[in-house]
Amino acid sequence: xxxxxxxxxxxxxxxxxxxxxxxxxxxxxxxxxxxxxxxxxxxxxxxxxxxxxxxxxxxxxxxxxxxxxxxxxxxxxxxxxxxxxxxxxxxxxxxxxxxxxxxx
Amino acid sequence: xxxxxxxxxxxxxxxxxxxxxxxxxxxxxxxxxxxxxxxxxxxxxxxxxxxxxxxxxxxxxxxxxxxxxxxxxxxxxxxxxxxxxxxxxxxxxxxxxxxxxxxxxxxxxxxxxxxxxxxxxxxxxxxxxxxxxxxxxxxxxxxxxxxxxxxxxxxxxxxx
Numbered sequence: 001x002x003x004x005x006x007x008x009x010x011x012x013x014x015x016x017x018x019x020x021x022x023x024x025x026x027x028x029x030x031x032x033x034x035x036x037x038x039x040x041x042x043x044x045x046x047x048x049x050x051x052x053x054x055x056x057x058x059x060x061x062x063x064x065x066x067x068x069x070x071x072x073x074x075x076x077x078x079x080x081x082x083x084x085x086x087x088x089x090x091x092x093x094x095x096x097x098x099x100x101x102x103x104x
Numbered sequence: 105x106x107x108x109x110x111x112x113x114x115x116x117x118x119x120x121x122x123x124x125x126x127x128x129x130x131x132x133x134x135x136x137x138x139x140x141x142x143x144x145x146x147x148x149x150x151x152x153x154x155x156x157x158x159x160x161x162x163x164x165x166x167x168x169x170x171x172x173x174x175x176x177x178x179x180x181x182x183x184x185x186x187x188x189x190x191x192x193x194x195x196x197x198x199x200x201x202x203x204x205x206x207x208x209x210x211x212x213x214x215x216x217x218x219x220x221x222x223x224x225x226x227x228x229x230x231x232x233x234x235x236x237x238x239x240x241x242x243x244x245x246x247x248x249x250x251x252x253x254x255x256x257x258x259x260x261x262x263x264x
Binding site for chain 2: 056057065070
């Protein structure tokens with residue numbers, strides 16, 4: 001099954017890697033009602049983790065206030081083209097997904 | 105998440121004993137779980153009280169406004185459900201960045217943990233229920249600094 005995580009990771013000067021990621025997820029806040037007047041249950045990603053060569057390079061802790069299909073950009077040093085970057089997330093319902101991308 | 109490798113019975117026993125101690129550390133919010141993640145600060149995200157939310161993440165420390173923290177956010181957000189925020193800082197030894205929206209139902213919007221070697225930079229998109237200030241807090245060398253921007257919201261992002 002295709003991953004919910006799309007990553008664009010580019011290595012630049014001095015080993016600085018720029019990472020742009022987009023995750024497919026409803027990020028329901030639990031504060032919105034559906035057409036029948038019932039609250040749509042909260043369903044949002046809590047933690048996103050990125051690792052390079054087994055080392056954590058970034059962690060995002062998200063609340064229900066992060067937008068649907070969340071975008072996340074960050075940068076880290078010490079990566080080069082061809083290296084692997086692992087990304088994974090866990091949501092408040094215990095669902096999770098992960099992917100591995102190659103730094104270009 | 106990554107698969108846990110199979111563990112031989114003796115090692116499993118030792119790990120189970122250590123697990124109790126690790127559990128206590130995890131409650132303090134500083135231990136790393138098996139996959140390397142720092143424990144998610146549930147209480148801080150679930151409180152409607154801004155001071156409590158900040159205390160849950162940063163303890164009693166207060167942030168000082170600093171021009172070495174750059175917060176980029178729109179003056180007017182046409183769609184409150186998707187408000188782009190970018191924070192950069194030239195401060196040294198940045199270990200955490202947090203986004204606080206005081207007029208949101210739950211003020212703490214996001215927190216980012218930045219290990220050594222990663223840049224003091226993050227770009228994210230959040231929901232805002234109505235016009236509010238947005239505060240970016242940066243933890244640098246154990247001290248807190250902030251930048252604030254007022255964002256006008258024309259259509260609220262909380263379904264209202």
